[in-house]
Every structure is written in C-alpha cells, then in structure tokens.
Amino acid sequence: MEVKLISHTPEPEKVVAAAARLCYSPKSGSDIMEGFSEQDVEKFLQRLVSLGHTSPFEHASFTFSIDGVSRALSHQLVRHRIGVSFSQKSQRYVKEKAFAFVIPDAIQKDDALKEKYLAIIDDLQGKYNELLELGIAPEDARYILPNAASTNLIVTMNARSLLHFFELRCCTRAQWEIRKMANLMLREVQAVAPHLFAGAGPTCVSMDLCFEGDMCCGRTKNVVKRGKGTGEQG
Numbered sequence: 001m002e003v004k005l006i007s008h009t010p011e012p013e014k015v016v017a018a019a020a021r022l023c024y025s026p027k028s029g030s031d032i033m034e035g036f037s038e039q040d041v042e043k044f045l046q047r048l049v050s051l052g053h054t055s056p057f058e059h060a061s062f063t064f065s066i067d068g069v070s071r072a073l074s075h076q077l078v079r080h081r082i083g084v085s086f087s088q089k090s091q092r093y094v095k096e097k098a099f100a101f102v103i104p105d106a107i108q109k110d111d112a113l114k115e116k117y118l119a120i121i122d123d124l125q126g127k128y129n130e131l132l133e134l135g136i137a138p139e140d141a142r143y144i145l146p147n148a149a150s151t152n153l154i155v156t157m158n159a160r161s162l163l164h165f166f167e168l169r170c171c172t173r174a175q176w177e178i179r180k181m182a183n184l185m186l187r188e189v190q191a192v193a194p195h196l197f198a199g200a201g202p203t204c205v206s207m208d209l210c211f212e213g214d215m216c217c218g219r220t221k222n223v224v225k226r227g228k229g230t231g232e233q234g
C-alpha cells in the first residue's frame, strides 16, 4: 500500500481560520488573509476544534494518491459520501491479465494458508485470462476477480470530512487495511496542517470517549453504552 498526499489547498490552515474569522468581522476575506499571523491562525484553529465549530474546515481540501489497496478496501472507502471525490482504476478499461492482489497478514504469516490462497488467486487469474481469450470483454470477465485484487485511486476530501473519516477509520473497530490507510493519510496531512489535524483520530484520542458501546476496545473507560456499535459485517 502506498499513500501520498499529492496536492492540497495552499495555506490550508490560514484559509480555514480566515473563513471562521470572517463570520465575526466587518473585513473582507482577502483583508483577513493578509493580516493573519501564524500565532493567530493557531489560536483560532484550537478554538474552532474545542467548540466543535468545524464547518470552516470544509474550505481546505487534500488530494491523495492511494495505490495497491484491495477492492475490499475501496468498497469500504466509497461509503464515505460527504465532501469526498474518488477516481478509481477501471476494471472495464484496464485488463487484469496479471492482476496484483493483497494478502491479509493473517494469511501471509501462515505458510500453508498462504500457499492455498496463492493457488486460488492463480486459478482465478487463469480463468479470467481464459475468458478474455474466449472473446469475453474485460468488463464481463472481471466478474470473477476477487476482492483481493488491488486497485489505485485518487481521493480528495475536505478537512471536515477527513476528521470524520479519521474518527471512524483510525478506530480499532475498522478493518486492518482501511485503518492502515487512514493512519497513513493522517500522517500525511498532519505534516502539512498540524493544527487542523492536531486532535484527529478515533474519538478515544480526540475526546477520550468511545461510541462503540459493548464493542469498545478498552482504550478509554468513557464508553457510551448504546448497543453494539457500528457492527462490522461486510
């Protein structure tokens, strides 16, 4: 898996702080941008986060190149609908004649399981190539490809959506692969916007509170008891 921040709003922290200050100022946005010191920006962002006033965070966007993740992960990723844009390698237009695939750690570390897994992948690859040779279009042959098949995406999210995404997907309740990706994304954005993402992560980190009820991993004692949490099944 490779996760790289390839682009972002210039001066993301200043833009967010200026958007928030504009609400309480007679000045124009451009005047506020010009007169904003780094210390002011930092103080403003801390206040916004502590108040939970995160709508100004929507003015900063971050674009990631994400390579070598499974289609199982991308199914989970695209469930995030708000303030997010996706572009994904097409299995209709790109033939998968030697498809790359992800091996879960639990299988990777067991030689016998890994051998079995690789044999299944090899079999599917052979069957896929056979369908292409029979004249089946890639868009139809792909129906037999596994969730393990790896994919590449470009994903853009605004900072408010990212905070929500990190709450859900950096949590130990999220599946290992998307959690790993979310943590890599978090590291990337913290490098360029440390104050925007200072408290980002699962709610046990950001507010010492867990909403997973009985499914809490135990990292905090402050658990909201409201049933069985998000309940990963798929």
Ligand SMILES: Cc1cc2nc3c(=O)[nH]c(=O)nc-3n(C[C@H](O)[C@H](O)[C@H](O)COP(=O)(O)OP(=O)(O)OC[C@H]3O[C@@H](n4cnc5c(N)ncnc54)[C@H](O)[C@@H]3O)c2cc1C
Residues within 6 Å of the ligand: 079, 080, 081, 082, 083, 161, 164, 168, 169, 173, 174, 175, 230, 231, 232, 233, 234
């Ligand atoms: C640990 C875990 C386990 C999961 N298990 C399953 C599972 O078993 N099955 C499954 O189907 N999904 C599962 N999901 C996916 C989950 O249900 C969400 O679809 C996904 O996390 C996206 O979250 P979201 O809707 O909050 O994000 P976004 O789509 O980005 O939405 C952000 C917020 O906007 C609001 N919003 C968005 N759309 C609407 C709308 N139409 N109406 C009203 N408000 C809206 C909500 O407040 C929402 O939280 C799981 C997720 C996690 C983290």
